[in-house]
Amino acid sequence: MAVIWAKHALLPAGWSDSVRVEVGADGRITNVEIAAAPAGEQVGLLLPAMVNLHSHTFQRAMAGLSEARGPQPRDTFWTWRQIMYRFLDHLTPDDVEAIATLAQMEMLEAGFATNVEFHYLHHRPGGAHYDNIAETSERIAAAAARTGIGLTLLPAHYQFGGVDRRPLGPGQQRFGTTPDEFVTLLDAAEAALRHLPPDAGIGVAPHSLRAVSPEALALCESLRPGRPLHIHLAEQIPEVDEVQAARGRRPVEWLLDNFSPDPRWTLIHLTHMTEDETRRLAATGAVAGLCPITESNLGDGIFNGTIWRDAGGRLGFGSDSNIRISLIEELRTLEYSQRLRDTGRAIFAETGRSTGRALYDAGLDGGATAAGRETGAIATGLWADLCAVSLDNAVLFGRKGDERLDSLIFAGGDGLVRDVWAAGRHIVRDGRHSDHDRIVADYLACIGRLQEVM
Structure with a gap:
């Protein structure tokens, strides 16, 4: 003891x-x-130590490499994504492990005890499979074995290059899985966790409505009942427009009309929701997975924090691109984004509970749920x-x-x-x-x- x-x-x-x-x-x-x-x-x-509910650890190594103006007249998330694609073409499994190990160490030193890894870098450059389809998933697990961090591994299914089901583009080939391949990958990734302490766990991550079909999303929902299911949702305006054009509804509206999100679901970013979407989704008990430092860096937008809170919504915090790993700065950045938008102060504060306390309590609750981990309190x-x-x-x-x-x-x-x-x-x-x-x-x-x- x-x-x-x-x-x-x-x-x-x-x-x-x-x-x-x-x-x-x-x-x-x-x-x-x-x-x-x-x-x-x-x-x-x-x-109580908080859960980092959303991370792509490999992106830690490109922090600071995307701040110069590119050839486009306006830099956006989409131009940043092209830089990311070029960068990852050079990563080996050894690199993936070394980068993940550093990022997990920095999470621990920042006060996070758990890494929820939304992992979609599966294959060789060009898309050919490694002999072991879960090669890079095993490297994430190996990093966790070395750092000692709690791990919830979310292998990601990435099927298409867009909502119209176009093939994956050149920079996306390392991510791609058919539904059958994804089932195999998920099983193999889960097997890799058996070498870790018993607090490690598995989850499922359909990448986004852009990257998976409705049928594949339903498959993902069925694969690990009771375990976390995470999906990027409504991060960018062009994404919202693309989904609406193809499916006749905005992303959050479409998800609510076709699926039944509940506390098992964590929706990442949610930076572009209407007031009605915000209230409807908050009422489901699903967790909003917020990554305010990355969302600021990428120019994603501002989360409807006050509406979400007033509707009883749950939220947690992640480091996403890992451009800066700082638990306290994630919380601070969320609150400051609301202050700048609303020209007010102490936005998340409540009667009898200060701003910092309300943010920390919310992150403990949402993070534990998003990780599927028995944690969040002493x-x-x-x-x-x-x-x-x-x-x-x-x-x-x-x-x-x-x-x-x-x-x-x-x-x-x-x-x-x-x-x-x-x-x-x-x-x-x-x-x-x-x-x-x-x-x-x-x-x-x-x-x-x-x-x-x-």
Whole structure:
């Protein structure tokens, strides 16, 4: 049994002092005691660690490579996508593993305990299959074995180049699967998780309404009942227009009219919804998978956060392109986007619950659901996914109650997270992953090779 004692901790009932948390050998919390004497590992502020509900780890290696103006008169998501296609043509399975390992390490050091990996880079450049169809999925699992992060792996089905069922374009060949191939891939990817600790899990990711047929979406929905199902939805205006032209309805409207989203579903981005779509989708209990840093970087748009919240919608946070991996900045960017649009302040705050607290609580709930993981609170029976934050600094010293989260999110930066546990595995100590230096060295060697061939 491991023991963690916190001066202050965020429990399901609210803030408590002198909290003792006991963790069993299986990685689950076995007991939580308030007003306990100091013992074991002693920390200042203990929080439930959040799930990173949406990531494409391979994109971490192209961070900063798409900020120059291209040949088009206006740079958009679609011009960025062409850069991404050219970049991934050079990635080997070894590169995929090295990049994923670095990204997962950075997630842990930022305070995330779980990586939900929306994984669609399956094949060789040009589209030929590896001998093992789950080769790159196994590399994501190998990265998780090394970093110790909790993993929910979402192999992605990517069938077509557009809603009109046109063939995949040259840059998309590495993603493509027929429905039968996807079933094989999913089975093989799930088998790869058997080598990981028992908190690892599988899910299903039909890439988008652009990339899968209605029949294939129904197949995906049937494949792993009860496990997470994620799909990109309504991210870009041209995407909305393409779906509406082909199917007679906007993406969210079409999904609601043809399927029955529920808490199993996580809809990624949702940056272009009408008010009616927002309210209808929020009422289903599906999770909005928000990636505010990436959405800002790509110029996606602004999520209807206030309407979603008022309709009882659930949400969580992901790092998507991994251009910058920062839990607190994801939350801050969402709130600031709403303030800029609405010319107001403290948009997500509620009576009795501050902005930072409301955002953090929402992310815990939505992230746990999106990962299909028993987490999201410091409570008996859940995985011990925990994050300790230092109080002896200019940001948090002397803060009380919700002020701690407000200060962390709106005044904090890198380095405040001191310790992270994922299913009881104490991976980050004093702000650094236990294998930090070697992981960085392997990543630098990978980037050095890529610089030579690109």
